[in-house]
Amino acid sequence: MSSIMVWMTILAFIGTVILILWRPKGINEAVPAMAGALLVILSGSVSISDLGTITETISGAAITIMATIVMAIVLESFGFFHWMAEKLAEKARGSGIRLFWYVNLLCFLMTLFFNNDGSILITTPILVMLLNNMGLKNHQKIPYLLSGGLIATASSAPIGVSNIVNLIALKIVNMTLYMHTAMMFIPATLGLLFLVVLLFFRFHKDIPKTVPTRVSGLSNPAYHPLKAPIETDNDKKQTRFMRNVLLFVLAVRLSLFAASYFSIPVSVMAVFGSLVLLSWRWIYLKVPPIDMLKKTPWYILVFAFGMYVIIYGLHNIGLTEWLIHFMHPIVSGSLLHASVMMGLLLTVLSNIFNNHPALMVGTLTLTNMNLDPLSLKISYLANVIGSDIGSLLLPMGTLATLMWMHILKKGKVRITWKQYVKITITVIPPTLIFTLFILYYWVSWLF
Numbered sequence: 001m002s003s004i005m006v007w008m009t010i011l012a013f014i015g016t017v018i019l020i021l022w023r024p025k026g027i028n029e030a031v032p033a034m035a036g037a038l039l040v041i042l043s044g045s046v047s048i049s050d051l052g053t054i055t056e057t058i059s060g061a062a063i064t065i066m067a068t069i070v071m072a073i074v075l076e077s078f079g080f081f082h083w084m085a086e087k088l089a090e091k092a093r094g095s096g097i098r099l100f101w102y103v104n105l106l107c108f109l110m111t112l113f114f115n116n117d118g119s120i121l122i123t124t125p126i127l128v129m130l131l132n133n134m135g136l137k138n139h140q141k142i143p144y145l146l147s148g149g150l151i152a153t154a155s156s157a158p159i160g161v162s163n164i165v166n167l168i169a170l171k172i173v174n175m176t177l178y179m180h181t182a183m184m185f186i187p188a189t190l191g192l193l194f195l196v197v198l199l200f201f202r203f204h205k206d207i208p209k210t211v212p213t214r215v216s217g218l219s220n221p222a223y224h225p226l227k228a229p230i231e232t233d234n235d236k237k238q239t240r241f242m243r244n245v246l247l248f249v250l251a252v253r254l255s256l257f258a259a260s261y262f263s264i265p266v267s268v269m270a271v272f273g274s275l276v277l278l279s280w281r282w283i284y285l286k287v288p289p290i291d292m293l294k295k296t297p298w299y300i301l302v303f304a305f306g307m308y309v310i311i312y313g314l315h316n317i318g319l320t321e322w323l324i325h326f327m328h329p330i331v332s333g334s335l336l337h338a339s340v341m342m343g344l345l346l347t348v349l350s351n352i353f354n355n356h357p358a359l360m361v362g363t364l365t366l367t368n369m370n371l372d373p374l375s376l377k378i379s380y381l382a383n384v385i386g387s388d389i390g391s392l393l394l395p396m397g398t399l400a401t402l403m404w405m406h407i408l409k410k411g412k413v414r415i416t417w418k419q420y421v422k423i424t425i426t427v428i429p430p431t432l433i434f435t436l437f438i439l440y441y442w443v444s445w446l447f
Helices: 003-022 030-043 048-078 080-092 096-113 116-133 138-154 164-173 177-203 235-261 266-285 289-295 299-316 319-331 335-353 355-367 373-388 399-410 417-446
Strands: none
Touching (some): 048 289, 080 116, 080 235, 096 235, 164 177, 164 299, 164 373, 299 319, 319 335, 335 373
16 A cells, blocks of 8 residues: 555545535535545545445435435425424413423424434524524523534434434444434433433523513415415414424334334335425425425535545545554443443544544444444444534534534524533533443343
């Protein structure tokens, strides 16, 4: 292996990460990812046959995530998220504290039903609009927006289908979505509950005691289902329509786990669900599916492919061998060591390099450690906890957090990195350790 190949691959990785975090002139993260991938291919550290393996590995995950995003876009055109924001204000019944819990529940469910990036992209602008229309001051908005952003991003941990990098990692370790959820849902959900409780006590003084009960200006005039049941004053008809849409999305989500259990490609059910929802919209809104070509963020596919090529190049030049030499004695010691140490390693890597490359590196490392099946599974799940929860320590840890900060800036809500870290440094480390310990005890009880 030539030194030129090694250094070109390393420089491609470092340069890509810097450009993704810096984003000069608002450049899309897919551009540096593909540029870095091309450099890695030119270096020779990734071969043509490797590209075939990479495509096979990420294709199912990419199709599933894109189909899920399409469903979210369709719901947005129905006005579902605006309607949900109005319901939040009503359900809070004038209590700022009650609104805090409802906002976090909404962010948890949106990530669970769709994915973390979609949850951030769709719910954050609506929450900003809701809080602005309530007339809250900047420091009063932060408890809702920061806690909601953290919960929305971390909520991709309980089920693997809520994050494209989790799905790719599932493919690498050959774990089914069903098994992932059985082992991970309880520990990760308890970890999220622990996190939101910590956030509540941390923000308690800043949460307004009272908020308006009804907020105007949130209605979305772009949809007209059933000749606009949403535009009439018939709240029951409106609620019934939204409930039916939500029940359908829930049924599609559950079908993904059923498909995984019966060894049916998860992507097949995801595509089927999105096609049905698109047809539903076409019938009632008279909007053909062609608009999805423009609205769907296809760059996510390019970004995922480019990053995986770069990570595969690092794997081929020996990065994973070095990590194996460093981590194998620790991970193979006990299941508790495997859970805690891999979670901490991925937290460090995620906050330095971003969680997408970190989880890919960590997962490729695990597959070459020759661990017993149970140790491999718990180590992989600890990786996910580190990359989905531990990565939230710094804004650069996840793309979702960077997008969240960009959306807040556009919405004229001021929050600096210092303000962000001042909160996360007190809530993320204890949540991470708590979740990793719960993971160990839960998996030990299961098996």
